[in-house]
Structure formats: structure tokens, C-alpha cells
Amino acid sequence: MVNFRKYISGITVLAAGFLLAQTTVSSVLYSHNTDNSRVLSLPSPVEIVEKAVLSPKDLVDISVNTMMTDPVLKNATWGFVVYDPKSKKIISSYNESTPLVPASTTKLLTTETALSLLGENYRWxxxxxxxxxxxxxxxxxxxxxxxxxxxxxxxxxxxxxxxxxxxxxxxxxxxxxxxxxxxxxxxxxxxxxxxxNISRLPENVVWLENNNYYLPAGTTKEINPANEKLIVKKSMTPGSDKKFFYVSPYADQMVYAEKYEGNGTLTTKxxxxxxxxxxxxxxxxxxxxxxxxxxxxxxxxxxxxxxxxxxxxxxxxxLADIVYYTNQRSDNSLAEALLKVVGFYKMGDQTSESGRIVVNNHLKDIAFDVEGLNYIDGSGLSRSNKVTPIAQVKYLSSLMNTKIYKTYFDSLPIGGQSGTLKRMFLTNGNGQVFAKTGTLNKVKTLAGYLKTNTGKTLVFSLMVNNYSGSVDQVKSRMEKIIGPALDL
Structure with a gap:
């Protein structure tokens, strides 16, 4: 947790430094020994004192504490950890043991299990x-x-x-x-x-969120193609009547139907x-x-x-190529397929339930902290998925000594450069954040690795549930929380 006492004392020192800096600046700006006052372009006194008195860790802690009262995150449930894999110690954290909805950072577990069990050169x-x-x-x-x-x-x-x-x-x-x-x-x-390839949809899946269609496909044989309607524009919003979105085997693209003629059991067929x-x-x-x-x-x-x-x-x-594509683009259908593949590999059938058993057993075998873990699907679509930030960082840290680590690490989007992180960390953190993103309605998550300005590799997890405001506002807050950690 953040050290509040140290934070308060740091502010006291900062305030004292601020007064000292103000006096010094005043004496430079005006001198009785000269006829004219001189205006100089100087850094902010606060910035000078911050860098002089506060360590990078202090700045991370201050950033976290500031976000506690931010209107976007004030009423959210969120957790954060930045972790040093060498010392195996938490550098800074907030709600690190709180189980939270991980969204698509769930794919970190699915893709690693597949790589570990099948090997990166596996082909079908x-x-x-x-x-x-x-x-x-x-x-x-x-x-x-x-x-x-x-x-x-x-x-x-x-x-x-x-x-x-x-x-x-x-x-x-x-x-x-x-x-x-x-x-x-x-x-x-x-x-x-x-x-x-029939299985029930993951529990509590939402049909449409943030103009992204998350359902890989609905049942096909019981939706009459005459009822199909093409999605004309991405800005469609769901009406009061539920619409059924799926990949049409007839039109070979995402469509929706307002009428479903099946038995009421929707599937990811x-x-x-x-x-x-x-x-x-x-x-x-x-x-x-x-x-x-x-x-x-x-x-x-x-x-x-x-x-x-x-x-x-x-x-x-x-498999390395498929994992790369899955993590870079956060591909839900490939992630769910990988879940079934590991289920078949270990248990001889292709059900999602067997896949879940295999993934959970694998996590236990590698000493994953299962306290607070609820692994429901391979993609992270279900809101019933739960994991703690501390479990995520310790898991990611443990992978750094495995033979699949390079392939796994290389599959992650890079801040400001690739995949789902291409439009985040465009300035501070560009090329230094390697992480899996996650997005559901009112859920935004990020977990992965940081390459700091001092040459260290740190591991972090940041999960925000039930925030206020827009996705872009949450992304901005996430960048502000993670930014100071780059100087650790």
C-alpha cells in the first residue's frame, strides 16, 4: 500500500522547499545593486523541489494518491501494483489484493498456458x-x-x-x-x-460495448438468413430490444438479427x-x-x-504466431479456441469446461496465487472473471525465467507503437510499456512489463472497474499513474 505518512512528510518538505525556492528566485529577479529588474525564464519552483527532494517512488505514490480523489476514479474500484522481479518486492501498490474484473488481460493466462503446454512451434x-x-x-x-x-x-x-x-x-x-x-x-x-464447436457463451457476456462487437459468433443454424441485417456503421447502439450479433456463414461477415428462432440457448458456435x-x-x-x-x-x-x-x-x-496475433489484436475467438485446444491436449475433449480445468491446474502447478482468482473463459469477455493485481504481477514475474518468455513478451502490444497500445503512451512511455490491454463497459485494465529509464524491467498491473467518465479519460489517468514509474 501507499505510505501515507511518508507522503504527508514529503509534502511538508516540498512546501518548505517551495518557500525557500521562492525567496531565492525573488532575490535573482530583483537586485538593489542594479538599476533594472531582470525577468528570467526559470523552471517552476515546485518542479525543482520535487526533483530535489522526492524519489521516483515518492512520485509514484503521490500519483496514486492524487488519483484517489480524481472525479473519474473516485468512486471506482481499482487496484495497482508496480513490482520489482529481481528483489521480489512491491515498489508501490493500491488495493493490490482486491479481486477485480480483468477483461482481456485474462488472455495473458490463456496464451501462456497454450505456449507452456504445446510449445511455440506447435502447428495444426x-x-x-x-x-x-x-x-x-x-x-x-x-x-x-x-x-x-x-x-x-x-x-x-x-x-x-x-x-x-x-x-x-x-x-x-x-x-x-x-x-x-x-x-x-x-x-x-x-x-x-x-x-x-458448440459451447455456451461465457457467463454475463455483454452483447455490445463501446461500439465494439465482442460476440465471436452466435448460433447460425437457427437464425433464418432472411432475418439477417448487415451492420451499416460502427456507431450503432443497442436499442430497447435485444439484437443478436453473430458471424453469418451466409454473408461471411458480422450481422445482426432482431429475431431469434432457436430454443433460447445462445452459443459461440x-x-x-x-x-x-x-x-x-x-x-x-x-x-x-x-x-x-x-x-x-x-x-x-x-x-x-x-x-x-x-x-x-x-x-x-x-502457435507463437497465433499467440502474437491474439495478444496484439486481443482476438476473442482465437483465445477461446486456444482454451479448447489445451482442454483437448490434456483431457481429450474440446469443451470450454475442460479448458478451464486445464488452465486452472496449470496455474496451480506454477504456483500462481489463486486467492481471488475466478477464471471463466479464455478471452476475458465474462464479468465473472476475477483476479488480483498482486497475483498478476507475481505471475508475470515468474515467467521471466521460462523458455517461452521471449515469445510471450514479444506478443505484447508496445506503448505508442503496436497493437492495442498503439494510441497510448505516445510521449512518456513510448516504446517502454509492454502490456496486454482489457476493455469492457466501465472496465479498463492493463498488465505487463515496464522498461524504465534506468534500465530496469519492472512488472505492473492496473485494473479499473466501475469508473466514471469516458474510456479516453481513464486511459489518461492510467498514463499518469504509470508515467512516474518509468523513472524508478
Whole structure:
């Protein structure tokens, strides 16, 4: 906590110094030994005394105390810690043990768990195979298989991933290179991962906040495409009637519907990536003159698998690339997919619940302070997520000695330069703040690392819940709190 006694005594010294400085300045400005008074451009006496008497830590403490009465933060619940990972000591803090809504700084936990368990070079494979035989006329009497592995970036163009168009073109080329001119069989989608990719929305998710649409997708099969309405402008605000926002598999972009015809259970079901790939593949085979007599069909398990030949393999970007994209852009759908991936890796199924268990167990294994922790989803959309500032900084400090630290650190936005921090710390702190941001309605958070002017690497967490005013006003206060720490 901030040392109030030291703060008050510092102010007393400051006041005394102020009077002394005023006397000195007066004697310089006017001298009885000269005929004319001289006006000099001098620094503020307060600034001179502050630098002379107050240490960088004192200035950090003063900044924190000043914010306690600031109109924007006065009635907010907020916490702050700046921590020295070498001495393992708190330099300055406020409400450091208070559980707060972390918003997208939750992704710090999700992405680190994925990197630690899977490794930064992990890739997902999507294979094209076929069974049966090809006769002298180029007719394949067998099936074509698309074998997926739950690639969260498949067809998205995210993190350097190929588009559906490019993958399909490669697959069609592979079929033609095999001499296949007709397929007497089905195109079978075979993947044990992400069976429909269905899970309930994280608890208490808001539909629309600060003109950003946070819902990765709504259920698709039970919203009639005739009810879909394109989002015309980003300044849309929710009306009194709830609107259902989701990624349309028909329009291939974010849309909304005022009418929902499902059973009332909304999900984060994404348009099925392997199915979309398979259908696009079939359509392009037909366009290129390769007839397919069968249909596209899923086959989750196969007790008697056919002998198959591999034609082509598409590799996803590395996990390091995907984590970089996720943290730089605060991508919610990738974060939720990573949660399911670690669940499958450790527990053999792709549910969010398994993912949560795996992440929580991993955090316990690395001695994360779980006091006050409530990890609900992978992205930070849920307001039921809770973590303490002190737990965040100790966690981030512990990662500095791990083999994934450089990849993890490099994935974080840089103040004034990249990602979601590009428009913060444009002057003071530019290139010195490396942190994950978080934003929900009346929630603004920031956690990461500081490179100080003295060459130190410090760790910090700053979480503000239920503030007054605008997001920009809170960002400004955050910069004022963190700014003095750059001189530590």
C-alpha cells in the first residue's frame, strides 16, 4: 500500500522547499545593486523541489494518491501494483489484493498456458487424403477425406493463415496431380476436435460495448438468413430490444438479427471451418471439371478405417504466431479456441469446461496465487472473471525465467507503437510499456512489463472497474499513474 505518512512528510518538505525556492528566485529577479529588474525564464519552483527532494517512488505514490480523489476514479474500484522481479518486492501498490474484473488481460493466462503446454512451434495440420483406387479413366472409386485437427486459424487469414481460397486451390491441384477426373464417393470430414464447436457463451457476456462487437459468433443454424441485417456503421447502439450479433456463414461477415428462432440457448458456435472448407473444395472440383457423385459428410469416429493415401497437407501458422496475433489484436475467438485446444491436449475433449480445468491446474502447478482468482473463459469477455493485481504481477514475474518468455513478451502490444497500445503512451512511455490491454463497459485494465529509464524491467498491473467518465479519460489517468514509474 501507499505510505501515507511518508507522503504527508514529503509534502511538508516540498512546501518548505517551495518557500525557500521562492525567496531565492525573488532575490535573482530583483537586485538593489542594479538599476533594472531582470525577468528570467526559470523552471517552476515546485518542479525543482520535487526533483530535489522526492524519489521516483515518492512520485509514484503521490500519483496514486492524487488519483484517489480524481472525479473519474473516485468512486471506482481499482487496484495497482508496480513490482520489482529481481528483489521480489512491491515498489508501490493500491488495493493490490482486491479481486477485480480483468477483461482481456485474462488472455495473458490463456496464451501462456497454450505456449507452456504445446510449445511455440506447435502447428495444426489439415490433411487431404483419398481411399480406393483410380481406374484407367481417372475415376476414383473411393472417398476423399479432409482430416482436421482443430486449427483455430483455418481459413481466417489471421496470423498469416492461408485463406480458404488458397487451401482449396492447393487441394484441387493435388487431386488433379493424382490423375483423378471423377470421384465415385463422398468427401468425408474427419476430425475428433471441435465437434460443432458448440459451447455456451461465457457467463454475463455483454452483447455490445463501446461500439465494439465482442460476440465471436452466435448460433447460425437457427437464425433464418432472411432475418439477417448487415451492420451499416460502427456507431450503432443497442436499442430497447435485444439484437443478436453473430458471424453469418451466409454473408461471411458480422450481422445482426432482431429475431431469434432457436430454443433460447445462445452459443459461440462458429461456422464449421472443416465443413466450409469441404463444401468450397467440392464446389471448386466441380468448376474445374472433376465430378463428385457423393456428398460432403462428417465422420467423427471410424472403427474400421479405410486404407488412405495422403495427397496434401496444410499447416497452420505456429502457435507463437497465433499467440502474437491474439495478444496484439486481443482476438476473442482465437483465445477461446486456444482454451479448447489445451482442454483437448490434456483431457481429450474440446469443451470450454475442460479448458478451464486445464488452465486452472496449470496455474496451480506454477504456483500462481489463486486467492481471488475466478477464471471463466479464455478471452476475458465474462464479468465473472476475477483476479488480483498482486497475483498478476507475481505471475508475470515468474515467467521471466521460462523458455517461452521471449515469445510471450514479444506478443505484447508496445506503448505508442503496436497493437492495442498503439494510441497510448505516445510521449512518456513510448516504446517502454509492454502490456496486454482489457476493455469492457466501465472496465479498463492493463498488465505487463515496464522498461524504465534506468534500465530496469519492472512488472505492473492496473485494473479499473466501475469508473466514471469516458474510456479516453481513464486511459489518461492510467498514463499518469504509470508515467512516474518509468523513472524508478
Amino acid at each position: 495440420m489439415t490433411q487431404l487424403e483419398y481411399s480406393g483406387n483410380i481406374d484407367e479413366n481417372g475415376v476414383l472409386n473411393g472417398n476423399i477425406y479432409i482430416v482436421g485437427s482443430g486449427d483455430p486459424s483455418l481459413g481466417t487469414n489471421k496470423a498469416g493463415a492461408a485463406s480458404y481460397k488458397d487451401i482449396v486451390a492447393d487441394f484441387v491441384s493435388g487431386i488433379k496431380n493424382e490423375g483423378i477426373k471423377k470421384v465415385n464417393g463422398d468427401i468425408i470430414i474427419q476430425t475428433a476436435l471441435f465437434k460443432g 462458429l461456422p464449421d471451418a472443416p465443413a466450409f472448407l469441404a463444401n468450397s473444395f467440392k464446389a471448386n472440383l466441380l468448376k474445374s471439371g472433376v465430378a463428385v457423385t457423393g456428398k460432403v459428410t462428417p465422420k467423427i469416429s471410424d472403427s474400421s478405417p479405410e486404407i488412405r493415401k495422403k495427397v496434401s497437407v496444410y499447416q497452420s501458422p505456429t
